[in-house]
Amino acid sequence: MLTGVKETGRDKLFLICNYLYVFAAFLIVFYPVVYIVSASVSDPKYVASGEMWLWPKGITFDGYQRVLENSNIWIGYWNTIVYTVLGTAINLAVTLPAAYALSRKDFVGRHFFTGMFMVTMFFGGGLVPTYLLVKQLHMVNTVWAIVLPSAASIWNIIVSRTFFQSSIPRELQEAAQIDGATNMKLFVRIILPLSMPIIAVMALFYGVGNWNSYFSALIYLNDNAKYPLQLVLRQILVLQEMSAQGGGVIDSSTATAMNTKAEIAALVKYAVIIVATVPVIAVYPFLQRYFVQGVMIGSIKG
Template sequence: MAIRETRSDRVFSVVNIILLTILMLIVLYPLVFVISASFSNTASLAAGEVTLLPVRPNLNSYKAVFRDNKIWMGYRNTTFYTILYLAISLTATLVTAYPLSRRDCKGRNVIMVLYTFTMFFSGGIIPTYLVIKNLHMINTVWALVLPGCLSVTNLIITRTYYVNSIPYELQESAMIDGSSNLGTLLRIVLPLSKPIIAVMAVYYGVAMWNSYFSALMYLTDSAKWPLQLVLRDILLSNMITEVTDSTLYTPEQILLYEGMKYALVVVASLPVMCLYPFVQRFFVKGVMIGAIKG
């Protein structure tokens, strides 16, 4: 830079860096603590000896987690739901966004307005519940997978991508050569949409993996519960009794439970966190594309 920084500008920089570092540490510290706590000796953990690094590290908490059959079952269910949901929602989004992106599609604005309206106004949980009930979807996987499989936000992002990144002339020339609408979508548009497909897969996948509420409403059979609901059961349901009623459990059990909580959090978040470094740029890209519409 040609112009030298003045003294006040340097102070500005330094203050800025310090504040940002503090903020970053506030975000980072609880995460580090959880990981350390999950590997620590449970007695030291309960005594408050763990502050940053694991104390007397061992794998007891993890062993306790993996002994639990409910957790394995939850893992299996969630994996199955997520894969099914991904297949349905990706198909729905990619296919629906296509006609909405085409200039020659009559009435696309009307349809778009009708879809966007649902973002701001909905019938509410009770009428939705009754609809699901009347469709006999209670206690089936469809109640989880179908209602949210086409999110308006994701639809808008995908449509914006189609409009901005795939030349309309390319689609036109395919049409002139006798390609059908579906053929154009499959052979021209989708092969050019790999980045947006990745973004959508990640968005939908994480949403399903982390969701618990529709399962709580619609799944009455606990053998079908996804991981998040199992977690809620273990981590949150007996929270109050755990503290007020220590006669219910032996001290060892309470100790083990303390460590298990942290290990469980790590185990449940691991798949998303492992993917995170690879998909981060896709996530951010999705937000950027979404921002253009505004």
């Protein structure tokens, strides 16, 4: 705020409205997080009845204990880590060279290729042709069906291209070429070391996307041992819903057993949500400045 400038009544009203809006947005975002954390350590009967709406009631850690004892969850956890690391590495290996090539003014046809890339942002072949292609390539029920079809994001290529155009001096590239550097040496030894901010941004974007992805696994995988953590969580949610619905005329003992099973599934569900979210939350503070920088890079079109 500038010193010596007196705020008018409208300025103060505008500032108050901004604070109220930010506070309301904070509550909308923060409440679900608090609710899930509280539900993961609360007695399921209090959660199901609505008695627990903010703070934990009937604290229990049975949900986390069952998560730690469930081998399927740990297998899904490991699969998610593998898909995220391998997928992000492939994403960067495809995105960065493509973006750098499109940023070079001496690249013949760069406008044509940029236009062709952008067409895919608005038009796609659809799910059935994509599945048939993956099947013909014999990638169904393999890790490649998860990481290869989503190897590149056109939007991220455009953002990276903008970074190369605006942050890497053309004179530096020309000087390296005069010294005898080939295009590959120029890219590996000069461009990449100067591009750590955009590399971190792309790694963050792709990493979070790969970590949260479940649709590709749902379509292409049919082996439970290869399911990512998100698909394991989906199975728990489906199990809870089926247990809650039941069906037909059942006696009291069966109803009690089904209700107990549904409560256990709900407890495990919230615990798995926390376990699946913690890694991203733990990493994000260290990459927050890169995330903000990536948003700013994307706001500059070039």
